[in-house]
Every structure is written in C-alpha cells, then in structure tokens.
Amino acid sequence: AVQTRDTNLNQALSDREEALRAAEEARERFHFMAESMPQKIFTARPDGQTDYFNGQWTEFSGLSIEQVMNFGWMRIIHSDDVEANVQLWRQSIETGNPFHFQHRFRRFDGTYRWHLSRAHAMRDVNGNISMWIGSSTDIHEQKEREEELRRANDDLQQFAYAASHDLQEPVRNVAVYSEIISRRYQSQLDADGRQFM
Secondary structure, eight states: OHHHHHHHHHHHHHHHHHHHHHHHHHHHHHHHHHHHSSSEEEEEOTTSOEEEEOHHHHHHHOOOHHHHTTTGGGGGBOHHHHHHHHHHHHHHHHHOOOEEEEEEEEOTTSOEEEEEEEEEEEEOTTSOEEEEEEEEEEOHHHHHHHHHHHHHHHHHHHHHHHHHHHHHHHHHHHHHHHHHHHHHTGGGBOTTSOBOO
C-alpha cells in the first residue's frame, strides 16, 4: 500500500512537472511569436489591465515597457482619440465583445500615425474570459490613400456638378430662344411649326 501510494505520488509529481514544462514552453512560444511580429502585440487580464507589450511598442513610442504598462499606453494616443478609445475598451471588457478601433499613435519623433487596434477575449472551458490578446497595426498609408481618394471623389463631384450646370445653360438658352421665336412667328406657323404657304 505504501509502495502504491509512493508510485501514485511520484506519477502525480511527474505529471505536474510535465504540465509546468508544457505551460512554460507554450509561454515561450507565445513570447517568441509576439516579439517576431511587426504589429504591436499586447495582452490584458480579464479586467482589461494590460500585462504584456511586445518590443514593437517601445521601438515605436520610445517609451519603456514600464511606461506603457497598465494605462500608460494612453499617453501615446492622440488626445482626440483617447475618450472614444477608453470608452470602447471598457465596453469590450464589460461585454466580452471584440475591441476594434482606429486611432492615432504618437511615434518617438512626435509624428502621429494611424493604427487599427483589435483585441479578442480568450475564454476558458466554462466560457469565462481568461485574458485578452490584441494587436495594433500601422495603417497610416492606407488612411492617407483613403483621404486622397475621398478628396478626388469630392473634386469629381464638384466637377460633375459644374459640368452639369454648364451643359444646362445652353439648353436653357435654346429653350428660351425657341419660345421667343415661337411667340414672334406664331401667326406664320402651322400646328407642326411649319411656315404657312
């Protein structure tokens, strides 16, 4: 009985060590992957408190990990975007719905660049949120192209309006002159507009 108990205890310890080793390997794989990505990767606890930022954050912002940890990341978000960002993040934390937001981040040189940030809740077997995993991707060039396209579309609409107006003016002139001719020569024309013989 003692030998069986010792065998069971040794097996339990071995299983625990194996589980810890597997968990550590999974953590190392995640960190390697997150550090290898060109995006800014972050994780947060179920309550939304951030607990990991990859090196892209410090490289981009010039701030240390400690400076962006918790809600320190808010200091790099454009002041016009902070309130909506925080409101949407809190809403995601409360509901468990994915976070999806476009906002401007201040680079280390003071330049603001547009980013698309997303975060999804990771859930345990019971459906409870165990953590949030997110990324922020630089979409600045895309936003600039969208703005150029919007301006070109506005210019095209203004041109179309002006062209339409300019084309309508000769038609109006023809209609006015036709009316004048019709009135002036009405007594000399038949119902089809032909001159009486």
